[in-house]
Amino acid sequence: MLNTYSTEDKVLLAVDCIIFGFDKEELKILLIKRDFEPEKGKWSLMGGFLKQNENLDQAADRILSTLTGINNVYMEQLHSYSKVDRDPAERTISVAYYALINIEDHNAELIEKYSAKWFSIKKAPDLIFDHNIMVKHAISRLRYKTSKEPLGFELLPPKFTMRQLQKLYEAILNQKLDKRNFINKINSLDILIKLDEKDMNSSRKGSFLYMFDEEKYKRKKAEGFSFKV
Amino acid sequence: MLNTYSTEDKVLLAVDCIIFGFDKEELKILLIKRDFEPEKGKWSLMGGFLKQNENLDQAADRILSTLTGINNVYMEQLHSYSKVDRDPAERTISVAYYALINIEDHNAELIEKYSAKWFSIKKAPDLIFDHNIMVKHAISRLRYKTSKEPLGFELLPPKFTMRQLQKLYEAILNQKLDKRNFINKINSLDILIKLDEKDMNSSRKGSFLYMFDEEKYKRKKAEGFSFKV
DNA sequence: CCAAAAGTGTTATAAGTACACCCATGC
DNA sequence: GCATGGGTGTACTTATAACACTTTTGG
Missing domain, CATH: 3.90.79.10 (Nucleoside Triphosphate Pyrophosphohydrolase)
Known part of the structure; x- marks a missing residue:
C-alpha cells in the first residue's frame, strides 16, 4: 500500500x-x-x-x-x-x-x-x-x-393500533395530536393494511390492528408519492 | 493522560x-x-x-x-x-x-x-x-x-435584487419559480431591507437592491417565527 | 418608439385545523 | 346500566398555485 x-x-x-x-x-x-x-x-x-x-x-x-x-x-x-x-x-x-x-x-x-x-x-x-x-x-x-419518512413503524411491533401509532408520534413530537385529524391523515396516506384482528388489551371494545404495507409504500414512492405526517 | x-x-x-x-x-x-x-x-x-x-x-x-x-x-x-x-x-x-x-x-x-x-x-x-x-x-x-433557514443570503453579495435571490433559489432547487409568488412570499417573511438604491446592470429600468436584515430575523425567530421558502 | 427586464393582485385549489357525539364491550 | 376507550365527518381557516398586464428607460 x-x-x-x-x-x-x-x-x-x-x-x-x-x-x-x-x-x-x-x-x-x-x-x-x-x-x-x-x-x-x-x-x-x-x-x-x-x-x-x-x-x-x-x-x-x-x-x-x-x-x-x-x-x-x-x-x-x-x-x-x-x-x-x-x-x-x-x-x-x-x-x-x-x-x-x-x-x-x-x-x-x-x-x-x-x-x-x-x-x-x-x-x-x-x-x-x-x-x-x-x-x-x-x-x-x-x-x-x-x-x-415512514420510520415510526420501526419502533412499533409489526401489528399496531391507530392509537399506538398516534401515541408514538405524540411522544416523538412531544405534543398532543388530534385523534380524528391524525387518523384521517394516516388513512389518506393509504400505506397501512387494516387487519380483521383486534387488540383487546387496551379497551373493552378492542381496537383494530394495522400493519405497515412496505411494498405499497415503495410502489407509491416510486410514483412520486411522499410520506408526510 | x-x-x-x-x-x-x-x-x-x-x-x-x-x-x-x-x-x-x-x-x-x-x-x-x-x-x-x-x-x-x-x-x-x-x-x-x-x-x-x-x-x-x-x-x-x-x-x-x-x-x-x-x-x-x-x-x-x-x-x-x-x-x-x-x-x-x-x-x-x-x-x-x-x-x-x-x-x-x-x-x-x-x-x-x-x-x-x-x-x-x-x-x-x-x-x-x-x-x-x-x-x-x-x-x-x-x-x-x-x-x-435564511442561508441563501450567504451565497449573495450583501446587496442583491429580488431577481438575483429568485435565480439563486431556482438554481438551488433546480426548478423555475413563479416571479409574483416568489416576491410575495419573500415580502411576507418581512426580513429584508429594501434600499433606495437600484442595480442598473441588469436592465434599463434598474431593479431595487435589498439587504438581509439579520437582526430583525433573529428577533422574529426568538418570537417563534420560522423562515420558509 | 421599442426592446428588455421590473414590478404588481386576484382567484382557485389544496392542506391543515378545530371540534362532539355515538359505539361496543366487560364488569 | 355504566364506565372506558374506539371510532367517525364537517366547517373553517390558512397556505399554495396559477396567471397577465403595465412601467421604466437607454438606445
Whole structure:
C-alpha cells in the first residue's frame, strides 16, 4: 500500500449509538452503566471503536448488536463530535448513530450483562462526555425523519393500533395530536393494511390492528408519492 | 493522560469541503486539481487532515481558508464517509463539510496556486474517491437547509435584487419559480431591507437592491417565527 | 418608439385545523 | 346500566398555485 499521508496525525474513532424504543407511552433510549474508566459507573451511550476492516455503518451495527442482540434494524449516522478534550482519556472523535428498534425485541441477558436500562427521554440521567448533546441531536433528527419518512413503524411491533401509532408520534413530537385529524391523515396516506384482528388489551371494545404495507409504500414512492405526517 | 484505549485501531481523519458559490445564474462548486498522489491530476474537493489540536469545525475552517483566503463563512458538517478502501493510499475516514461563500470574495491567487476552478453543479467533472457522492449529498442538504433557514443570503453579495435571490433559489432547487409568488412570499417573511438604491446592470429600468436584515430575523425567530421558502 | 427586464393582485385549489357525539364491550 | 376507550365527518381557516398586464428607460 502507498503511504502518502505518513506525516499526518491519526486518531481514535469511536461510534456511539442512541438506541430508541417505544413502550406504548413514552419514547425511550437504552443507556449503559460504564464499567470501565474514565467515568466508570456513570450512564453513557453504548459505544465502541471503529476497526480497521469495517466501515462506520458496520461498526454501528456491531455495537448495537452487542448490546441488544438485534441485527438489521434502522440505523442512521447522525453527526461527528470532535471537541479536542471531549474524552479525557485520549483524543477521540465520535461518530454518533441512532437506531430505531422494537423495544420488545431486545435481549434481556445482554441488557443485564451491560447494566443497561431503558430511560424515558424526558427522565434520562446526565450522561458522560458530550452524550447529552448527541441525544438531543438524535431526538431532533428523529422528529424530522419520522415526519418525512415512514420510520415510526420501526419502533412499533409489526401489528399496531391507530392509537399506538398516534401515541408514538405524540411522544416523538412531544405534543398532543388530534385523534380524528391524525387518523384521517394516516388513512389518506393509504400505506397501512387494516387487519380483521383486534387488540383487546387496551379497551373493552378492542381496537383494530394495522400493519405497515412496505411494498405499497415503495410502489407509491416510486410514483412520486411522499410520506408526510 | 490516561491511556485506556491503547489497543484500539487509530485512523486518519480527513476533512473535505464542498464549497458553494453562486454567479448570478448558476450554483457552482470550487474544485481543485490534485497535484499529489494518489489520483494526481484529477479533480477533487479541497481537503486536509484533522490535526491533534483542533476539532473538525476548525479543520474545515482552516481548509476552506487555505484555498479561498476567506474566514467566518457559513459551514456545516455534512456526513462522514468510511468505506474501507475509499482512499487507495491508506485507510482514511473523511468528514465532509459544505460552505456557502459569496463567490466574489475568493482570493484569485490562492485559486491559481491550487489549480482550482469553479464548476457549475450541472457540469462538474467526475471527482476522485467518493467525492461525487459527497457533492450530491451536499446539494441535497443545501436544498433542505436553504428552504428552512435564511442561508441563501450567504451565497449573495450583501446587496442583491429580488431577481438575483429568485435565480439563486431556482438554481438551488433546480426548478423555475413563479416571479409574483416568489416576491410575495419573500415580502411576507418581512426580513429584508429594501434600499433606495437600484442595480442598473441588469436592465434599463434598474431593479431595487435589498439587504438581509439579520437582526430583525433573529428577533422574529426568538418570537417563534420560522423562515420558509 | 421599442426592446428588455421590473414590478404588481386576484382567484382557485389544496392542506391543515378545530371540534362532539355515538359505539361496543366487560364488569 | 355504566364506565372506558374506539371510532367517525364537517366547517373553517390558512397556505399554495396559477396567471397577465403595465412601467421604466437607454438606445
